[in-house]
Amino acid sequence: MATNPTQTPTLLRASAAALEPPTYDDVLAAADRLAPIIGPTPLLRSRALDARVGGRIFLKAECLQYTGSFKFRGAYNRLAQLDEGERQAGVVAFSSGNHAQGVAAASALLGMKSVIVMPRDAPAAKIDATRGYGAEVVLYDRWTESREAIAGAIASERGATLVPPFDDPRIIAGQGTVGLEIGRQAERFGEELDAVYVPASGGGLIAGVALALAEDSPGTAIYVAEPAGFDDHRCSLEAGHRVENAPGATSICDALLAPTPGEITFEINCRLLAGGVAVSDDEVKRAVAYAARTLKIVLEPGGAAALAALLAGKIDAQGKAVALVLSGGNMDPALLAECVRAYPEP
């Protein structure tokens, strides 16, 4: 049976009690848990970028986060709240990318075993990186096997806890620490942000960021940045309910391919987001090249979505203070080379 590898993991829905959306206080508690483990990522400035768009742009460099993406924050916040018995039994997750590395690394730091179910055709670099963090990697065939079934079987066999990628209050609260940092760092620049643009797949990161900034910077509008054809958050916000992406779309943003917003994440996002923008593969590649050439940072396609929207003129930054979350940098070396070769000029 062919399994859509980006399907929402209904199997991994948390228990009814855990379905309550997190609060601002949960984000603060997550920040306390993370403080001894990771420092804040830099909020970078670029005079060249400011001049190009006529505004004051603040770049939240989650590509510089441990494991190369924001995912570590939520994974660690989730795993740190397991009780002693749960820790003994370890955790299971499935992911071909950043969530895999986040869960593997958080487990190792907490002295727990982790099993990550990854597609056999995932990039060798990502499989190696996940193993490098100490995880046991179980490979599956994404065309003939169900990763949910495999992960579920491992979980029940070992009594291990399944760690969902986004639709979980503790994951959302962990990702929300990105928003706390943005608010505090912008303040140090003497700025109250007009807008923040955040990439979304299942919507955990943007939901957390929105929770944090609704409290700390209520005048800041939060927008989602998505690949064209996978702009389910934007469409859902317009429709007022969760809608699915039409089938058949493709995107190089491998981290942003969830077919529909999460239930818990959308409960937050439909209240707190102001709208969204969508970007093409070409716009993303140009942004990856711009980031390497001008900003001197490496972004993966999904991590460049908000920057792509800005560079493509889809964000009105004229005279405004705008933050972009650059959510990850786990880039395939060959694709990075392709982008910088294809777009060598500003």
Added chain:
Amino acid sequence: MATNPTQTPTLLRASAAALEPPTYDDVLAAADRLAPIIGPTPLLRSRALDARVGGRIFLKAECLQYTGSFKFRGAYNRLAQLDEGERQAGVVAFSSGNHAQGVAAASALLGMKSVIVMPRDAPAAKIDATRGYGAEVVLYDRWTESREAIAGAIASERGATLVPPFDDPRIIAGQGTVGLEIGRQAERFGEELDAVYVPASGGGLIAGVALALAEDSPGTAIYVAEPAGFDDHRCSLEAGHRVENAPGATSICDALLAPTPGEITFEINCRLLAGGVAVSDDEVKRAVAYAARTLKIVLEPGGAAALAALLAGKIDAQGKAVALVLSGGNMDPALLAECVRAYPEP
């Protein structure tokens, strides 16, 4: 007449009074001048790198500095001390790379005209970037014309001030702010650094860093990282006097090709440095690839020299706290692509 483009610019030697080496207080004053203009660059950590070398590594990311290298610091500190008349007449510099961009950008911020003499065959991206900062670029043929003569003629014709790349007390003091920041940022991590490795061409950056840390962190040993064949600082330290590189060597580290240490810089460096390491082109390319793949930052070859030494096992970091200055990120896109393609694996 064929002109060695890396020749020490004797023409640009400052006046006798200005030849006094700068002091720690000069570095502090430079920091005060720069504070309203640029924030500190991040001192990055990488658990992956720490695990690989068995130490605690601190990465001073000057690739994230305005203009893409540390050069802006010295240029701004130099230009900000010109008097009103000198400012009116503007400045002249020659450089095919980072000094060009630093001087051009500093001039623009101070409302001054700048003329940068660049070789006609410099990468178009660097010429465009220099013009982008508002400089007038004068091109010359590096095989038939003397850049010193051209710059000198422009300077005397316009009454403009020549800005040397490194052998100037105010340039050295400006670069020294890198050292001040390293000391303070390491302290925030609760560390007293065992060693700092700094790339050198004429030696202005490392002299400034050494001045700052001799005061702020006297237990820290300062080492130079240079390309093999251009390790004139290492050889000069061993010889106890300034020696020249043997002719005929080549290196991809285009920012590190000065033939001999500066006079003022060596006066400082021969007192304060502990020694040096030299790296091959291949080691540098591997470091560029590692930086992009694992650290998610873009380094130019010269900016990767200290990292190259660490990754090649030429720095004993076992159990130690070691900072590396990653001095610049103005990388040719095609060479970046070549490095990440050639070394896709950790």
